[in-house]
Amino acid sequence: MRRLIQAARLTVVPGALLLLAACGSPDTTPATEVAAPAADAGEVNLYTTREPGLIQPLLEAFTAQTGTKVNTVFVRDGLLERVRAEGERSPADVLMTVDTGNLLDLVDGGQTQAIESQVLSAAIPAHLRGGDGQWFALSLRDRVLYADKDLSLDGFTYEQLADPQWKGRVCIRSGQHPYNTSLIAAMIAHDGVERTEAWLRGVKANLARKAAGGDRDVARDILAGICDIGIANAYYVGRMKNEAEGSEQRQWGDAIQVIRPTFAVAGGGTHVNISGTAVARHAPNRDNAVKLLEYLVSDEAQSLYAKANYEYPVKAGVELDPVVASFGEMTVDALPLTEVAKHRRQASELVDRVGFDN
CATH class of the missing domain: 3.40.190.10 (Periplasmic binding protein-like II)
Incomplete structure (x- = not known):
């Protein structure tokens, strides 16, 4: 300090x-x-x-x-x-x-x-x-998709996290963590509470394990075969991939690819x-x-x-750092951050309502 x-x-x-x-x-x-x-x-x-x-x-x-x-x-x-x-x-x-x-x-x-x-x-x-x-x-701390490096994915939307094809294949930290309540708040701002609740229930149904741990645990669990994809912050990948070769976190980082999802709305970008x-x-x-x-x-x-x-x-x-540059160009979601912040409490209440962390 x-x-x-x-x-x-x-x-x-x-x-x-x-x-x-x-x-x-x-x-x-x-x-x-x-x-x-x-x-x-x-x-x-x-x-x-x-x-x-x-x-x-x-x-x-x-x-x-x-x-x-x-x-x-x-x-x-x-x-x-x-x-x-x-x-x-x-x-x-x-x-x-x-x-x-x-x-x-x-x-x-x-x-x-x-x-x-x-x-x-x-x-x-x-x-x-x-x-x-x-x-x-x-x-900026972009909320991105961690995916198994062998998966063939050309792109992804946040809405796809609720697609039944990913049932039992998604990892994520607690829905009440500010990183995730912010994402959920943005979804509310784009799509409204009712549609966001349905989406969040779909994501919960697709979880491979309880929503818990940290963002780097998503990469760890992909390497372990527990899940195939997950949502986490991009900067953790920079940290993991810049660790010493052979270290535990370097292995986690090397096990994944990063895709920047966007919202499936007109003009939607990465949160x-x-x-x-x-x-x-x-x-x-x-x-x-x-x-x-x-x-x-x-x-x-x-x-x-x-x-x-x-x-x-x-x-x-x-x-940029070379690792971050390797993720490609980022189109930031144009939704004003003040608009997202308005829905933080609703997002937190929604997490509890659907029992996302249970």
Whole structure:
């Protein structure tokens, strides 16, 4: 975990209390007891739910290019609650998180602010950022089909997961996992609740095993012959196929092929979730926060991010990791992510209604 250092620049008194909070200790100090942080022209403070090691190369490159130091606070859980409790005295300048829903919760919770940036608008497609400038996607996590490498498949739609020809041949993690509730929410947005319920019942009927485990377990179980296909995130394949030859995970990755499904609707594309960011509502270093966001959508940063994490760049034309590039071009579903997020609760309720995880 990265520590928020030089806390004296972020507090007046009592500095030790804020330093403990910034380092991830329980937040026991009422916000009214901490003086508001002063702006520092040479710093920007990042609160992130992402493991800092995953983004550190980008932050170091930003500092080398701009001279602006990035202080990182890793907040594993409860980011919204953290910044809400800190209130106007929060040192947070930039908020970074994974999952559209988590990012929009920060927006809906009033903990972000609108910014205008031609750089961000030019780099990020409109359906992958807030129309009011409150949030921005940084990378894409496409929900793809893992299939046995010997299967002959030219393409696939998400709807085909419910086709009886796949009975007893599908593996997937829990339907209540955010990766899957997001996909189900997108299906609701496209097809409505009734048709999505019928689809979800069809997918459940096709399961080779209980919906459980993680995305990499889908590849593991395909190698073991438990199932032939499954739905999982593409970036895990990048990780598996880049493991050492002969390692367990490399064997899982080498056992599968990746196909990017699309929704079987006019203009339907591949479902994506995101890692994204926003400028904090009370950012003391707002200008530096905007500079950091703009750097994160530069060609250099997008390429670094793509190669380090095997996620798909949000900016077109950026060089990919060779494994990810081997999956071919991706047509992102044009459904606005805000529309998908509206149906998250319905999706979760639907998973329970059909007993998908039972």
